[in-house]
Amino acid sequence: MRRALPAALVLLVLLALPIGAGSLYSDFYLSLAIRVFAFVILLLGFDLLAGYGGLISFGHAMFFGTGAYAAALTLKHLTPSVWAALAVAVVVSAALALVVGFLSIRAREIYFVFLTFAFAQFAYHAVNSWEWAGAANGLPGIPPPSLWIAGRLPVDLDRRAVFYYFALALAGAAFLVARRIVGSAFGRVLVGIRENEERARFLGYDVTRCLRRAFLISGVFAGVGGAVLASFHGFVAPTFYHWSVSGEVLLMALLGGMGTLVGPMAGAAFVIVLGDILSSWLAERWLLVMGLIYVACVLFSPTGFAGIARRLGALRDAAPAERAP
């Protein structure tokens, strides 16, 4: 219950943010926040697999990009309904995650990392050369989506504040779903597998099946994140598939503290907002400063923000701090 107050405060601020946009501060910050929401959804998916299941994927850019392209192609060629775009993104990224998960889950640890990396690179190069997907140019000029359902409620998402609430709602829903999964029996089995795979197997759990399911869910989350960013920007490009996206995801998750859901979300917000501020301030040096900040972060608190929060909480409760996983 101690956490309820800060959570409510954050939610209140997020809900109120569009009110001042355009007058107190620029509309631009809504755009930045929408980027954060898209990455939050992606990070939640990543954390389910990596933080709870113990499988580090270096291929999540592949699902992020696939969701983005699926949504973009739907909006461009089929219907301006954002729900249809999301549905197609879910289906296509699920199908891809099913195949990649089936093939990758046989490997573990660094070998799993590299198997997913190989598949993602494959997808990146493929999308880069597919003419129908715009090749390296990607697909510009995607019409603005609408919240259209069966002829009712034709709310145009073209207005930024509307899209902001839409993305916020999606990110909130993703968080609730992820928390539900983590709290379920399935979530506990995942943690059991992470802690001791042999033991989970002896207890009669089908480890491979569980991990495949986690991979599938994770891929769908990533796809939804991509779909949000693509429908907001109105274009997609192969850079959505670039390995640096997968790297960023891992970085954000580690920075926030894996296996906590809230940590990776905070990590996403931190990296995106700090990156934006620093790169505007020091256009040429900002990556050097970012790198130094990362080094300082990991040396100061290897377990991320969640570790810091835990330590602060531990001090207050005078209880022994947990050891990092």
Next chain:
Amino acid sequence: MASPEVLLTNLLYGLTIASALVLISSGLSLIFGIVGVVNFAHGSFGMLGAYLGFSLVMATGSFWAALLLAPLIVTAGAIVMERLTLRPLYGLNPLYQLFLTFALSLVFSNLVLLVWGGDTVSIPTPSYLRGFVSIFGIAYPTFRLFVLVFSACLAAALWLFIGRSAWGAVLRAGLHNMEMVEAFGINTRALVTAVFAVGAGLAAVAGVVMGAMRSVNPEMDLDLITSALVVVVIGGLGSFRGAVIGSLILGTAESFGAQLLPGLAKFVVWIVMAAILLWRPEGLVKDA
């Protein structure tokens, strides 16, 4: 099908690349073997070696000075880096070391941009190593032949060192079980630092020779680390033999892939890696 001349050229070229890959990947593999660190900044050692080599050739006019001094400077830097940043993190989840080394590689590549700028440069080679020699009727560049022989000799020396020397025996024991080595009263901290330093030095050597064969640019660290990681993952992490085998596979796949699968060259590395990992999910070799 290609002519014998083309096949031989590709084979020689594949071996040349493989020998350079052994230099860059063996340190990465061994450091993983003894302390479980995947050092993402390993490619940066190669890049720093290449840039220092370039500056040294420009300053002294001697390629040999660059080939000797640049790796020594990088080695010294690597020792400092290991002591100051990595050492506090040993024993934690390997992901945190990956995070740290990634952040360090970001710092290194941006320092390179600051010091040397973003323009591509390349390391001039001695005039007597230019031109080409004839092997079985095909013309092969002299400098590449030098790289092949030089890297192969270094790799062989490393192999002998690990396999025959007393230090090598300790290293092999460490790859097997670090705690046991510690229990024998051997200074494992020094061992780790030594392996780290030698690995970084070899990567810098590879950086200098590759910088002379190809080009030197602020993104080459990523090329180097990707190739090195692919090599050790294919071969099996923590194994020197695995690194050699992985290098041979990747070198020949790159040289023949461009020939046999025109238009698919960019996929070759990933196809090979995915195929090998699907077949052997823990790499090909599982020993020291």
Next chain:
Amino acid sequence: MSQRDQSRPSPVTRRAFLKAASGATAAAALTGPFPASVNVARAQSREIKIGIVSAYSGVFSVIGKRSELGIRLAFEKSKYRDRVKFFIEDSQVKPDVAVQKAQRLVEREGVDVLVGPVAGHEALAVSEYSKSKKKLMLLVYGGNVKIAGDSCSRYTFMVGHTIWSVSVPVVPWILETLGKDVFLMGSDYITGKDIVRWMDEGIKKGGGRVVGTAFPPLGNAEFAPYIAQIKNASPRPKVVTGFIGGSDLVALAKQFDEFGLKREGIAMVQTIGGFSDVQARAIGEAGVGHYDIIHYSRWLSHKENQDFLADFKKFAPDELVDDAHALGYDVGTSIVYGLDAAGGVPDNEKMIDAIVERRWVGPRGESSFGPNHAIRHPTYVRQIQKVGNEYRSIPIKPLGITGTPGDAAGPGGLCKL
């Protein structure tokens, strides 16, 4: 098409007149007691904000920094030097980041004019954004043919070039001067593939023969397998041409020499100014004699270029001026020209109507814009020569003025503004 462009009068229609008039009354109403002239004077003394979203990190950062210097020099020499303020953002050569940065510039900083990013995909993405915001954008690089074709925009000017305008025009010269048997090589991504396709068509139309084609991956540093293909092509090519990206090209040129192709007398011609002075220096002896095609060289002798170089020497003494500086300068002078025409006020619509009519002799030579807002620039064949201890890329043959057609048969499709 060109005639239509040249003879287009600046239309003062009834509607435009009414609009302008009502704007004036509205402004007068807003300023209250102040007479309209004070308002104008105030507008003319207000800050002019230029937002640059370009590459400032990674290998492309040199392009971002150099072109920025060119833009700054143009303003330094203008009457706006004390009024201009620059806002710099790093696009990281990623379209989604580039758009986000453009949003920051337009919506938060309220810039008057955008200068766009360098890669084709990000230029296209930001062009779409600037169109939706009706914000004038000038591109230094970003030579995506789509922006000159079916994705063209009233608000976007391609001041540098397109990948078409600095590649295809060299084909007749190759066939005439170097030989009819050509081996094509392009980096395996959209730019390399497009250029190879266009050159292939041009060579066949011009009576030449394509004896082989290869697409090494982008970022490729090992050309031995491709050199083997050149050696095995029959008949042996006289020329190897196409497009190989930046640092890959340094490796290619060195290995081209190592494997003896250069000694054999096979010529190499690169497009989009692959062999700049900086590249020539990196390649060294191995590059001497190779050709490329581009619109600029610091060794151009016309007065405007000499003046430009002298100004740069004063402005930034340590810079080795190359095409990035010259293009930045052309972008800067174009903005200044537009500002002059709009009476010193950054009224985007007026600026656009003026800039499209601009005809000038810049560092590159005689330049103007096509009706699709794509630049028409002089084009040169350059050759790497050794002068003293220096490797220089010296223009040896002017190819006339080239642009990028925006019609249905053009490389980017039909442009409808």
